[in-house]
Amino acid sequence: MSIDIVEILKEPKMTKVCAPMVRYSKLQFRTLVRQYDCDICFTPMILADSFIQSEKARDNEFSTNTGDKPLIVQFAAKNVYDFLNATELVAPYCNGVDINCGCPQRWALKEGYGADLLKKPDLVKDLIYQVRNRIPHPFTVSAKIRLFKDIHKTIDFCRILEKAGASFLTVHARTPEMRCEPIDLNNLKLVRDSVKLPLIANGDVKSLESAENLYKESNCDAVMSARGILTNPALFSGYSVTPLDCIQNWLDITSTIPTQFICFHHHLVFMLEKILPKKNRLFFNSLQNKAAVLEFLKDTYGIKPNNNSKSFDLIKCIFNTSHKKYNKDIAKDDDDLSMNFLGNIFTE
Structure with missing residues (x-):
């Protein structure tokens, strides 16, 4: 129905x-x-x-x-x-x-x-x-x-x-x-x-x-x-602010659904706006590729895409x-x- x-x-x-x-x-x-x-x-x-x-x-x-x-x-x-x-x-x-x-x-x-x-x-x-x-x-x-x-x-x-x-x-x-x-x-x-x-x-x-x-x-x-x-x-x-599990879920979703880097990165820029100290935020916002973003998140929060994440198959x-x-x-x-x-x- x-x-x-x-x-x-x-x-x-x-x-x-x-x-x-x-x-x-x-x-x-x-x-x-x-x-x-x-x-x-x-x-x-x-x-x-x-x-x-x-x-x-x-x-x-x-x-x-x-x-x-x-x-x-x-x-x-x-x-x-x-x-x-x-x-x-x-x-x-x-x-x-x-x-x-x-x-x-x-x-x-x-x-x-x-x-x-x-x-x-x-x-x-x-x-x-x-x-x-x-x-x-x-x-x-x-x-x-x-x-x-x-x-x-x-x-x-x-x-x-x-x-x-x-x-x-x-x-x-x-x-x-x-x-x-x-x-x-x-x-x-x-x-x-x-x-x-x-x-x-x-x-x-x-x-x-x-x-x-x-x-x-x-x-x-x-x-x-x-x-x-x-x-x-x-x-x-x-x-009140973006929880870390939300960032984890974003990594999992975008590792399953093809996502252009600019979209992948910009959403994280918004999500981390109220979490990262200013110096770290400016550095993160300047990153130019997905590998650098993933390295930053792993080093800073111990977060990386979950290889066993749920599949989000497109229609x-x-x-x-x-x-x-x-x-x-x-x-x-x-x-x-x-x-x-x-x-x-x-x-x-």
Whole structure:
């Protein structure tokens, strides 16, 4: 039986969610956080048009295994065709899709993605409606949004999506113009009181305590963490900093699932941020290859990959694109697929 994410969100407890983080919330990291009480994971934001047009994009941007559930695939899309077709490709391998309506990066706004969609409620309504009517329950279709400066516009936007058939919404309680300012809890609570849909609250979840406080104060159904869980993947288990067994698990996972060095190393840089003394941290951050990283971890903590670690076999995803047509004139060059993802991953 398929997993029903809505039923999970309706359970009388705090549901814990790993955010869609560009370049970082990929299969390896999702596998790690699921070992530490994370209930639902999102993929990184994926450009829907590139995904349906390019085999290379599909291979680079999406992978999964049997333990990778519940899973929501987040897409950036600006027309129904791309969102619907990309959804149909991934539907056999996930439990729902999400449309990004919150990314405030300039490239996204310029291209008509992310927070630019907040100005186009009719389009987002159609995106939700078309997927909802094409793929049956319990598969979910949702949106991740930011707040308008005018809270009444936020409420109206959410109600439009609710009527269109959205399964749930994730609300980052900042406007697109806000960066490191505290979240707007009061307006988040107004949104909660104005719609019947399950809501995931996002913003400033940096510890289990802050997650529980946001859950209680907002009255939302779930909480989502981005920066906090990246720095401490065991956050939802109550650890104040990354425990050494979490680092051990990361070594085991990445020794089984093929992982590029930059991904392998960057996650460790985040995990060790609050553990290593500054001098050691600067040295570790400058390491240039996996052998050097493993040597450092062995010398410093006595940690090395476990040769008898659990296998995390990948699912071979078969994407039937034979009936998909697209305009080759607007197809993106494979080499440019990720060039727009080099900004601040935490702005969304």
